[in-house]
Amino acid sequence: MQIKFCGAAREVTGSAHLITLDSGYTILLDCGLYQGYNDSMKGFNENWAFQPANVDCVILSHAHIDHTGRIPKLVKDGYSGPIYATHATRALCTLLLTDSAFIQEKDAEYYNKRQQKKGSKKRREPLYTRPDVKPALDKFVGLPYERWQTLTPGVEMLYRDAGHILGSASVTIRVTKKDGSKETIGFSGDIGRPNRPILRDPQPMPECDYLLCESTYGDRLHELPPNEIERFLSIIKKTCVEQKGKLLIPAFSVGRTQEIVYMLDQLETAGKLPKVPVFVDSPLAVNATTVFGAHPECYDSDLHEYLLTDDNPFGFNELNYIKDVRESKALNNLKGPAIIISASGMMNAGRSKHHLRNTMGSPKNTIFIVGYCAPSTPGGKLREGADGLKLFGDYHQLRASVVIMDSFSAHGDQREMLDFLGNQKKRCKKIFLVHGTLDRMEAFGEKILEDGHRGWHAPELNEVVELG
Secondary structure, X not given: XXXXXXXXXXXXXXXXXXXXXXXXXXXXXXXXXXXOOOHHHOOOOOOOOOOHHHOOEEEOOOOOHHHHOOHHHHHHOOOOOOEEEEHHHHHHHHHHHHHHHHHHHHHHHHHHHHHHHOOXXXXXXXXXXXXXXXXXXXXXXXXXXXXXXXXXXXXXXXXXXXXXXXXXXXXXXXXXXXXXXXXXXXXOOOOXXXXXXXXXXXXXXXXXXXXXXXXXXXXXXXXXXXXXXXXXXXXXXXXXXXXXXXXXXXXXXXXXXXXXXHHHHHHHHOOOOOOOOEEEEOHHHHHHHHHHHOOHHHEOHHHHHHXXXXXXXXXXXXXXXXXXXXXXXXXXXXXXXXXXXXXXXXXXXXXXXXXXXXXXXXXXXXXXXXXOOOOOOHHHHHHOOOOEEEXXXXXXXXXXXXXXXXHHOOOOEHHHHHHHOHHHOOOOOEEEEEOOOHHHHHHHXXXXXXXXXXXXXXXXXXXXXXXX
């Protein structure tokens, strides 16, 4: 049995891990898009580290594009097997993969127009287009949590709630060997956080012999949740009430946006939210919020209790959901204070990039970064202290305030991930760290050993590891 690490190896995006069993049966864990810019990763999205037609099944941990974004290309390039996902992940992928295809079409169109104006014959084709999405979605097989599913004789899998986004799951694969003994391989997916709004807490995985574990925040601790909503409120008051400015919150359309809206709804219900207009400017986020409403089976007990007094936790009087591009553009001319929640969360694409350009030049405004941003993206550069950015071909000076609050992160921090792994100390022979930068993996690896685990390894891209 072996694992080939085909993505998110010493990188935070592009999750893909190929397991080949002794029988020759192959399982692809995730099939994500690499997001960001890195010279060493050029060509990653266009090329495969394996033959798509030779893969027997795909198992998805959750719907985020860095875990699912190459699925249409995989099918387009010859994959013909099932794609397993939780029911909520399947629903979200319908939206996210269609949106991803649209973005790629537009990016290729923009690139080709620029090359044509330069007199260059260079052209770029999208990885896939919207018509390529439906054949991929037709291969999805929705599965529940906590039920073993037979993949092929002698091989089973189990989904367990990972508490990261709606429908997210850890994956446990159980293989019955010729002598009747069983060996298990686990994949954490992205580990969520306990005591977060909306979703249930991450559930510990069954004990595994080998485990692939994310390490996004392996070197740090998040701000404690009890201070979070009050700090959020203080930022709103300072920007929108005292400075009469705009608060731009770049947020992922799935998960982060709904969490922020729910917190604003709670503040409004409690009579604490200032009377300023709030705009969710993302067609994808609007549609994803509808999917959230359709999957109450993923809610935690606090939200179920909240629903007894407020039957719409994602809507209040000052909240406006925007789909139409004309309404989005009109926000550029909006006078007075406002809260604008817009995708993408890294501000490298979508409407948030336009809002960043129109917001960053005024000291009245605040850019509120509430999640991970790849270093090469506009969000990543602002996190590192950039005093200006080149956007849409022009340089823009930063005069707005930048506030970073990682407690909103849907990824567990170092302590939370160690707690999640707590039941793996006795049986697990080795933990393979994925989905993180090398420095964070090394810091987390040291903590793993201190915590009593037997060993860890940070595989390189395309590294093959033999198990057993």
